[in-house]
Every structure is written in structure tokens, then in C-alpha cells.
Amino acid sequence: MRCLGRIAFLILLATSAASAQVKETIDVHLVEVPVTVVDRAGNPVRGLTAANFELFDQGTKRAIGNFDAIDFESEAVRSASPLNPSARRNFILLFDLSFSSPIGRNKAQEAARNFIARGMGLRDLAAVATIDVDRGFRMVTSLTTDRNLLGSAIANPRTFVSSDPLRIAGTATLQLAPADNVARADVDAVDDFAADIARGEKKLNDQYNRSRIERQLRLLSDLGRTLRVLPGRKQIILFSEGFDPRLVRGRDARSGADEQDDVSQTTSGNVWRVDTDARYGSSMTMTLLDEMARSLRGSDVVLHAVDIQGVRVQNDENGSRINSNDALHLLSRPTGGEVFKNSNDVNADLEKMLRAQNVVYVLGFRAPASNSGKFHELKVRVTGIPGAHVFHRAGYYDSGAESALERSLSNAEIVLNDLVQNDINVAALAAAFPAKDGSAQVPMVIDIGAPGLLHDAKANEVVAEVYVYAFDDQGVVRDRTYQRLTINGERMAGHKGIKYFPTLTLPPGKYALKTLVRVAGTERKGFVRTDIEVPSTNDVALLPPMFVDDPAAWIVVRGASHDAAPYPFHINGEPFMPSASAGVTNGHSRRVALFVFNVEPDELAWDASAIDALGPHPGTPAVLQRLQGQDVMKLLLDYSPADLLAGPASFDVTVHKKGSSDARKASVPLVVQ
Numbered sequence: 284m285r286c287l288g289r290i291a292f293l294i295l296l297a298t299s300a301a302s303a304q305v306k307e308t309i310d311v312h313l314v315e316v317p318v319t320v321v322d323r324a325g326n327p328v329r330g331l332t333a334a335n336f337e338l339f340d341q342g343t344k345r346a347i348g349n350f351d352a353i354d355f356e357s358e359a360v361r362s363a364s365p366l367n368p369s370a371r372r373n374f375i376l377l378f379d380l381s382f383s384s385p386i387g388r389n390k391a392q393e394a395a396r397n398f399i400a401r402g403m404g405l406r407d408l409a410a411v412a413t414i415d416v417d418r419g420f421r422m423v424t425s426l427t428t429d430r431n432l433l434g435s436a437i438a439n440p441r442t443f444v445s446s447d448p449l450r451i452a453g454t455a456t457l458q459l460a461p462a463d464n465v466a467r468a469d470v471d472a473v474d475d476f477a478a479d480i481a482r483g484e485k486k487l488n489d490q491y492n493r494s495r496i497e498r499q500l501r502l503l504s505d506l507g508r509t510l511r512v513l514p515g516r517k518q519i520i521l522f523s524e525g526f527d528p529r530l531v532r533g534r535d536a537r538s539g540a541d542e543q544d545d546v547s548q549t550t551s552g553n554v555w556r557v558d559t560d561a562r563y564g565s566s567m568t569m570t571l572l573d574e575m576a577r578s579l580r581g582s583d584v585v586l587h588a589v590d591i592q593g594v595r596v597q598n599d600e601n602g603s604r605i606n607s608n609d610a611l612h613l614l615s616r617p618t619g620g621e622v623f624k625n626s627n628d629v630n631a632d633l634e635k636m637l638r639a640q641n642v643v644y645v646l647g648f649r650a651p652a653s654n655s656g657k658f659h660e661l662k663v664r665v666t667g668i669p670g671a672h673v674f675h676r677a678g679y680y681d682s683g684a685e686s687a688l689e690r691s692l693s694n695a696e697i698v699l700n701d702l703v704q705n706d707i708n709v710a711a712l713a714a715a716f717p718a719k720d721g722s723a724q725v726p727m728v729i730d731i732g733a734p735g736l737l738h739d740a741k742a743n744e745v746v747a748e749v750y751v752y753a754f755d756d757q758g759v760v761r762d763r764t765y766q767r768l769t770i771n772g773e774r775m776a777g778h779k780g781i782k783y784f785p786t787l788t789l790p791p792g793k794y795a796l797k798t799l800v801r802v803a804g805t806e807r808k809g810f811v812r813t814d815i816e817v818p819s820t821n822d823v824a825l826l827p828p829m830f831v832d833d834p835a836a837w838i839v840v841r842g843a844s845h846d847a848a849p850y851p852f853h854i855n856g857e858p859f860m861p862s863a864s865a866g867v868t869n870g871h872s873r874r875v876a877l878f879v880f881n882v883e884p885d886e887l888a889w890d891a892s893a894i895d896a897l898g899p900h901p902g903t904p905a906v907l908q909r910l911q912g913q914d915v916m917k918l919l920l921d922y923s924p925a926d927l928l929a930g931p932a933s934f935d936v937t938v939h940k941k942g943s944s945d946a947r948k949a950s951v952p953l954v955v956q
Contacts (some may be wrong), residue, residue: 313349314340314367316646317583318675319515319639326639327642328671329354338646339662342545349647355404356641368514368700371642372407374398376433376512378440380415381499382610387591391522393591394421395437398520402633405758406715408699411443412506416498416522420506423662425695426513427451430796438555446468449695452752452760459471493530503586503614507578511680512693514700515808516640517584519620525610525854530614531568532613576617580678585674587620587633588612604637619674639674650677650679671770697810698752698797706778707735710864711798712951714826714851715817717880717914718791723817725787726851727751730801730837731778735807736770739868740920745773746803749842754795761794762787764843778838782860783849784844791819824880825947828920828936830865831874854917855910865934866954872923875904879916879947881936887916893924895932900924927955 316338320328333350353370377748383391395411400490408426411433415421423436423443430451445453471515495847510517523656579586588611597823613624646663648744660678665671697704712728729749736747747768753761764785788794793816801808839860850900854876867873892901904920911917922934932953939946 293838295920299355299814313647314650314679314681315349315514316648316661316663316675317366318644318646318673318933319642320665320668321639321672321674323670323672323889325734327637327639327669328886329642331644331665331668333646335665335667336644336646337666338648339664340648341661345650347542347646347648347897349645350673351645351647352369353643353645354502354641355406355643367645368696368702369645371515372404372637372640373513373515373517374403374407374409375426375517376409376437377420377506377519377521378411378413379499379521380413380441380803381495382419382526383522383524384593387524390591392437392440393476394522395520396434398633399433402637403430404637409433411440411523412603413440414499414502416495416502420502421560422450422509424453425450426699426881427468427695427760428699428754429453430757431759434653439663447760447763448765449698449750450526451695451698452763455789469558489530492527493568496530497568497571499526500568500575501766502917504571504575504578505881506691507575507582507584509583511582515857516676517582519579519584519586519587521586521611522591523588523611524590524704525588525608525614528609529814531565531610533894541829572613574615577616579682580677583830585620586615587619587623587636588615591622601673620857642810653693679756684697687694694799694801694808697808698750698799701812703809704799704808706738706807707802708732709798709800709811710952711796711813712827712861712863713796713813713815713827714829714861714878715789715815715824716826716851717822717824718820722790724851725753725789725796725815725817725849726848727783727785727787727796727798728840728861728863729781729783729785729798729800729842731781731783731809733778735782736779736802737772737775738807739805740772741747745770745772748801748803749782749785750797750799751785751787751842752787752797754797756793758912761789764842770838775838779836780838781856782832782837782839782863783842784840786848789817791817793817800898805895818880821881823882823940823945823947825878825936825938826878827949827951828935829859829861829876829878830867830922830951831876832860832862832865834860834871835898854908854919864954866956867922867924867932867956869924869927872921875920875922875934877918877936879918881914882938882940883914884916887938888941889936889938891920891926891934893932893934893953895928896930897928899935900927922954927953929955931955 297512299841318336324327325814331352333347334576336347338345338347351367351370353367366470376398378388380778399409408428410426413423423440424432424445427433428452429452431446432445432451435444447453473674506519506528532603540877590608590611592608598838608622608624615622650659658678658680659677663673663675666672696702702820708731710730713725715725716723731747735746747767747770749764749766751764753763755761769783769784770781794814796813797810797811799808799810801885830882837860850858852861859876861876863872904922906918907921908919909916930954933950934949934953937946938947
């Protein structure tokens, strides 16, 4: 045990944290198509199989190689994890900062809060974004389950910036007073034209406002292309008062005075004074509207609009005027979306739509890989269900170049949907000590393999980014850490990799600890999920079996922590290094540390077994040391496997009080060499 004291000299100082964008390669070899099928009454059709579907890619029938049926109302789906990312419901709450008033934006924020609180399901994802013709569109958050983050972003969508580099975690909401510096829907490009050129002033104003509308349409097209990298159907909920629809489609039939003026100018020979765009609509703007719809549909995005103006009156202090929400229909209808007039109760408007999506069928097929970025049109048919209506994505794109924002969204998707990443070998072990004063320390051991970190390194030093998130059973991130590690290739020589020690602080409950490691500037990533339960103060608690590792085999980095907590892994005053990626060999012994809390030695019963492909191999290891503290018993075991099959296995320990059936079980993965 004395050699284990060398661990103290290997601890490195934590390096500075910084936000970074990441890149994910989207593999289109397997294309997944989420499909919803409803009957004539709009209710979801259940019980379909792959035989009920026919799928066509650019007119070519494809064999359905993968099929998944997901019913969001079933208890199995509510508890399942991970859930197929293509089946999840994704909502983007998009605040229009250009075509909205301060009062309207306040209504939008209240409607968005109501939707987050009452409309979202436990497995749904949501993001907050803004669109501003002067500043572009901004993803304020990534798609996330963390309602704290969403609430904070909704409170001030214009300026909110998350401290989390992936923008999927937040803190409690800070309510801010509403700001009044909101751009108005109608902007006068010229203020003081003389009365004799009023017609020119009006035309110039229309051209300026039309250019703002065209800018918004281009931004929505860009947003659609950005969301292309995310799996599943995305539903944009646009909170807006809308622009003047006549600037897009032409004059309303009720505009009698303008129509008479055009007729008068034409008959007088002054055709040059007739604004054809104002009369018939702008072909350029209509083309941009069509391109926006194609971009959204091609990315499996449906745009719904919430009219935040409230009751629209058709007159004001200047007399009669046309005031409609037709612009919102122009945006939503081509994508298959709807316009909701009652911003006070968006949930009621969305209820019918969401009910139709309670059952999702995911059809998967193999397609030739390409990097051309070409769009492939998809068609899905259902057989044997008379009167059924089928809804599915319009198509998919071959993978192509991605923007920094697209790469960032892809990286967040890895964490939220537990997407396998094996470029870097990452293993994690978490020790949930019993809570004290309402929260518990949860130290982690994260093993990061050297080959994946240094593969194809262009320089002697590489930068690794380590993200750790603790999601509770409601999808809220209760704690997180982020750290950039500068790794020297020469110093890494002869070591297995990095052993990283962060510490989280969590209240009692069940958590999914998710760790993502990536090499900055590359596509190389590793991901692992670890499920734990943090016990209460007086509960009998069993930490996972900790195989003692050789400190000289790793470069050890002490990670982020909320306080100066002492190093927790020691027996009889001697520190030891746990292994998160334990390997064993038949006939060779390994030392294993076992910590049991809140139990007396004479009332403890325990057993252990290894499980491989053939099943369990019972066998209680020899106890080398037994130490009893005030509230913890520590055992140092000697474990020597005998006849395990080579490959993956696990080591399980079960403890309980004598005469009680209330047992605690802990398990760690093994690799039998």
C-alpha cells in the first residue's frame, strides 16, 4: 500500500475552462425516418409493423432494415433510456425580435413558460432561440431537458448567455424586468418627405420593410439547414406578431383606395407610378418563401406560429386599417404547421397535434454514402389501414460541410441521446457517498485512453475537452464540470492515458452521469454514461467495488470541484487509485476496495461473483484488511479469477444486514484478458 502514496505527486493542476465548438460526422449509411400515422379522427394508429410500410428514396423502393415502434403513453417508454433519438419530440421556442412589440414579447415569454411547465413531456427536448433581421438568428440554448436552463433563457432571450459550453445545463431562473428596446414591425426608412412625393416615400418604406422580411426568410432557411444535423422531427414554435403580408403577396382586395389610384395612374398614362410589387406581390420574396419552406421540410422541421398580438382591431386613431395575421400563415402553412391565435394557452392548441405524435414508427434503411449535400426526397406509404394519414420527413441530405453551430448542436445531441462514441476509450466510475447537510460528494474516476487522444496528432501537444453532466430523473442537470486539458505527447509515452478526478455535489436521488471527451479541432470523441443513486444520510450505502490501479501507469489530473474536499479514496491512511477500466487475468490476483456505510461489522453479510458470457461465477474474495470507522466499514479484498471467458464481464457485490432481505448491490465492468 505504501507505493500507492505516489498518487499525491502525480496530481496536476486543473487547466482553464473555455467554450468550444465541436464537430460530429453525420453518417448517412443508415437513414432513419420517423413516421406518425393517424386515423380519420386524428388519433394515432397503434400496432403497425414493418410489413405495413413501403418506403421510397428518390422513387426507388428501399428495404426497411430497421424498425422501431415507440408509444409515448406507455410506461416502458417513459422509463426507457436511451430513447431512439429519431423518435424524440424536439421543440425550438423561437422569439421574433423584429416583428414584435414589447407587450407582445411579454406575452410570448409567458406562453413559453406555460409550455415548458405544462406542455412538454418528460422525454421531450426543447431549445430557446431568437431571430432578428438586424443580428441574425441565435440558438440561445441547445435542445435540452433542463427546464431550469430553458426558464432562464425565456426570461431574457435577447441577451441570455449560458455558462455551459454545450448550452444544455442551467441554474435557477432569474426573472428580469421586460425591456422596451424592441424593434417595431413597421420601420420608416424616410421620416420627413414632402407631401408632393408621398407616393415615393411609401414605395421606399415598402422596399425597406420588404428587405427586412426577405432577411427573415433567409434566416429561417439558415435555421432549417442548421437543424438538419439533429435526428427526429423538429417543431419550431415562432412567437411573433407577423409582418405586413401585402409586402409578400400583394395588395389585399379590401385596399380599394390604392386600387383606384393605380387605375387612375394607368389610364392617365403614368404607368411608371404604379408599384407592381405592391399590387401583385414580390416574385423575389415569394421565391425566398418557397426556399424557406423547402429548407425546413428537408430538415424535418415543422414551423408553428403563435400570434402574440392578441385581439387584432381593424382600425386605430388614423381610421380603418387592415390588420391580420396572414403573414404567420404564409410562414407556417408551407411546412405543415399551424397558427395559434391564443398565446395565453398554447398548450391547449398543441394538445391535439401532440396527441397525434404519441405513437412514432422509426423506419431505417441503408443508403449509399456521399458528401455532396444532395437532397433525397422520401415517400412513405401505409398498407392495410383504410383512411389513414401518414406524416413523415420530406427527405434527407447527404452529409456535407457543417457550420460551427451545427457541430455544437451535434455535440450536445451526443450527451442528451447517449450516442455511442468510440474514437477515444473512456470509462467512468462514480462513488456516491451518503449525503450530509442535504447534499453529497460524488467523486468520479474517468479513464481516458492515450491512443485515442494522440491518434494522428499534428503536434506534440493536443488539447482534450472533458464534459461531465449529472442529469436527475426529471432531465434537469444538477451539477456539471468542464475542463480543457493540454496533453504533452512526449510525457504521455509509456502511460495508459489520463486518469481524471472531478467531484460533483448532488442531493439524494437517481442520476445519469454523462461524460464526453473530445480532442479539440478534430472529430475524435469518447462518451460514457454511468447511472448512480445518491443515498440519504442514514441509508445503508455500498460504493461500487474499486479495483486498485497502478498510479505510475497513468497521468493523473485532479478535476474541478466545488470545494477543497480531501482525497476520498484511502484505507488506513494510505491513498489508493481506483480503476474505471479494470482488467483481470485468470490466475492473477487484483486488490479490490469495498466501502459500506451505516452498518455495523457484526450485522453485515455480503457475497461477490463475476459474471461473463456463461453466467455468474460465485466466489467470495479473501479479506486482506477490515477497518471500521465512525460510519463506514472499509474492506481490502484479494480477488483472483479462475475460469472467466476472455472479453467483457462484470464484478458484482451484494451486501445486506443479517436477517434482512433489504440488500444493496453494486457492480463494475471488467475486461478479462
